[in-house]
Amino acid sequence: MAESDFSYVNPAVAEIVVIRHGETAWNAEARIQGHLDVELNEAGRQQAVAVADRLAKERKISAVYSSDLKRALETAEIIATTCGIPEVIKDPDMRERNLGDLQGLVYHEAIMTNPQAAAALKSRRTDQTIPGGGESLDQLYQRCTSSLQKIGNKHRGERVVVVTHGGTIRALFKRSHPRSIGGKILNTSVNIFHLSDGEEWKVKSWGDVSHLNQTDYLQSGFGGDKHSAIVLGMNGCAMVAKWVSP
Numbered sequence: 001m002a003e004s005d006f007s008y009v010n011p012a013v014a015e016i017v018v019i020r021h022g023e024t025a026w027n028a029e030a031r032i033q034g035h036l037d038v039e040l041n042e043a044g045r046q047q048a049v050a051v052a053d054r055l056a057k058e059r060k061i062s063a064v065y066s067s068d069l070k071r072a073l074e075t076a077e078i079i080a081t082t083c084g085i086p087e088v089i090k091d092p093d094m095r096e097r098n099l100g101d102l103q104g105l106v107y108h109e110a111i112m113t114n115p116q117a118a119a120a121l122k123s124r125r126t127d128q129t130i131p132g133g134g135e136s137l138d139q140l141y142q143r144c145t146s147s148l149q150k151i152g153n154k155h156r157g158e159r160v161v162v163v164t165h166g167g168t169i170r171a172l173f174k175r176s177h178p179r180s181i182g183g184k185i186l187n188t189s190v191n192i193f194h195l196s197d198g199e200e201w202k203v204k205s206w207g208d209v210s211h212l213n214q215t216d217y218l219q220s221g222f223g224g225d226k227h228s229a230i231v232l233g234m235n236g237c238a239m240v241a242k243w244v245s246p
Contacts, residue, residue: 011157034099052082062158076163093147096165100134152195
């Protein structure tokens with residue numbers, strides 16, 4: 001597990017633990033979800049229990065926020081219950097990117113069934129929207145980074161949890177490190193951001209799934225690439241690539 005001092009509270013810093021939701025059946029099928037409201041599968045629920053148990057043993061959490069999509073909200077509710085938080089605050093701005101006409105398609109089929117939308121998804125233009133009402137990367141970035149900044153402003157000196165989605169987490173990482181690639185984002189991975197006065201963001205740890213090492217639920221899901229921050233050790237356990245901002 002990534003090292004962190006959970007006893008010290010810097011009154012000028014909000015520590016935001018950003019967590020990707022647990023696995024869904026569509027994750028396992030590599031089917032595109034976007035804004036479609038897919039529930040956790042059993043593996044995803046057990047992943048959520050594992051990350052909740054971990055967080056309950058760490059520094060006190062003041063609040064739990066979540067995307068309003070079921071897969072994130074159910075993960076957040078399990079965390080909130082385990083950590084003694086009475087309610088989850090829903091935040092639609094923490095939703096996954098709207099992927100338009102690609103939603104509901106399997107990735108490897110999308111290029112054949114809707115080549116125009118698939119090409120838009122692969123475009124390097126950050127202002128490229130996706131046919132069928134899909135968002136551009138710029139639109140995703142604007143809504144989710146603005147939302148996290150508001151949460152950080154509200155919770156200086158506290159530790160809070162935000163449960164969201166792979167694409168959203170990559171956008172948040174870009175806010176901290178515009179020229180870097182965050183790497184693979186596994187289901188229920190823990191990614192810790194420090195937001196300071198002056199709207200300064202730092203990533204203190206990235207892609208931590210050590211809470212899944214002793215379970216049967218270390219699933220890959222979608223959200224990664226060849227620059228993954230997670231590697232498998234010789235024993236098959238996940239190892240954390242800790243990121244500390246300069």
